[in-house]
Amino acid sequence: MVQTLQLAIVMPTLNERGNLRPLVARLDAALAGIAWEAIFVDDNSRDGTADEARAIALEDPRIRCIQRIGRRGLASAAIEGMCATAAPIVAVMDADHQHDPKLLPGMLAAIESGEYDLAYASRFAEGASTEAWGRPDRVKASGFANSIARKVTGVDLSDPMSGYFMLPTATLRCDAHRLSGVGFKILLDILATVDAPMRVKEFPLDFAARADGESKLDRTVVFEFLIGLYDKWLGRIIPTRFALFGTVGALGVAVQFAMLWLVLSVFLGERFVYGHWSSDETTFNIANTIAALIAMTFNFVLNNELTYADKRLRGVWPLCKGWAQFALTCSLGLLTNIGATAALKRMHIHDVIAVLVGIVLASVWNFALSSKFVWGK
Ligand code: GDD
Numbered sequence: 001m002v003q004t005l006q007l008a009i010v011m012p013t014l015n016e017r018g019n020l021r022p023l024v025a026r027l028d029a030a031l032a033g034i035a036w037e038a039i040f041v042d043d044n045s046r047d048g049t050a051d052e053a054r055a056i057a058l059e060d061p062r063i064r065c066i067q068r069i070g071r072r073g074l075a076s077a078a079i080e081g082m083c084a085t086a087a088p089i090v091a092v093m094d095a096d097h098q099h100d101p102k103l104l105p106g107m108l109a110a111i112e113s114g115e116y117d118l119a120y121a122s123r124f125a126e127g128a129s130t131e132a133w134g135r136p137d138r139v140k141a142s143g144f145a146n147s148i149a150r151k152v153t154g155v156d157l158s159d160p161m162s163g164y165f166m167l168p169t170a171t172l173r174c175d176a177h178r179l180s181g182v183g184f185k186i187l188l189d190i191l192a193t194v195d196a197p198m199r200v201k202e203f204p205l206d207f208a209a210r211a212d213g214e215s216k217l218d219r220t221v222v223f224e225f226l227i228g229l230y231d232k233w234l235g236r237i238i239p240t241r242f243a244l245f246g247t248v249g250a251l252g253v254a255v256q257f258a259m260l261w262l263v264l265s266v267f268l269g270e271r272f273v274y275g276h277w278s279s280d281e282t283t284f285n286i287a288n289t290i291a292a293l294i295a296m297t298f299n300f301v302l303n304n305e306l307t308y309a310d311k312r313l314r315g316v317w318p319l320c321k322g323w324a325q326f327a328l329t330c331s332l333g334l335l336t337n338i339g340a341t342a343a344l345k346r347m348h349i350h351d352v353i354a355v356l357v358g359i360v361l362a363s364v365w366n367f368a369l370s371s372k373f374v375w376g377k
């Protein structure tokens, strides 16, 4: 007799090829007697993770693979996987063996009992451990981010940043369109988005060391809480990504002015009187171009680290290529920037206002194009 599907386990993957087979074996052992399927949501990993998932699926039809082309991001991969199953209950788990599949039956029992709306594995609950993780820096950072996250969402969990949880699929589907899908904080996002207070069961987790490959989210954990904070208060008015881009852009403004001042006032000894530098037009435009170029490079680095942390370009070649693409995208923006400023200056508008208008026009253009071409895939 065919058993009705009970549970789907969604596992986002990015270069986890070597981890898949042993993981499926562990799932199989842990979930004996349960009708389950596993969905790997792979962002077109270069190591052939999707091919490996399909190879396993040929022998074991409980395994499925979603290969996303031209997209990146843990949270959005998890959401997509959760929306892709017919199973009434869905779990999200890392594919690198840091999450022990042995917790799944207990979590499933908690949800199936109807007594809980969410079950999740906590690295910081009583009885949990992070020793094997071997990353005291990350433990500290996570603890800090968690305490802030708790205050922001008002949800009292020991580990709201956990990437290992289970809930009825219908709950997720009701609210999927309201989830932001930015970054890594998928559980936090669900907690902050779902309207009704959730009855949560916590499972202490022995957070293991990663089996094969390397972590994709170093340095971003503390930053997650800032995103969560923003998302909760303003995310629905101005999208998180645009706000981040804008914030980085605002810092770029400071950099551009600082550079302009450095070149004109410090290096060339020009005076700044009544809102105007004493330099001639050409000198000013050259200085402004240098300043804008430096500000652009600064913005590229910061956007790569923060705004697109979930799609971060890594390694010398991708970074150089990304920078070149960003420069290309911004060059038209730069023309707008410099041109508008020059035009306004000719109309005897205050230099600072002229520079500002140029910057605002350019940043709208830059956001639209760079999110599509530089970090779009
Ligand atoms: N599809 C997809 N796209 N998968 C991704 C991406 C991505 O952009 N980035 C990471 N993953 C996958 C990894 O392949 C792995 O299976 C899982 O998501 C977790 O990524 P890791 O890179 O191993 O994260 P970590 O171990 O450093 O971070 C852990 O702690 C975070 C909070 O501190 C994880 O448990 C996270 O889920 C958790 O949010």
Ligand code: MN
Pocket: 094, 096, 098, 210, 215
């Ligand atoms: Mn991991």
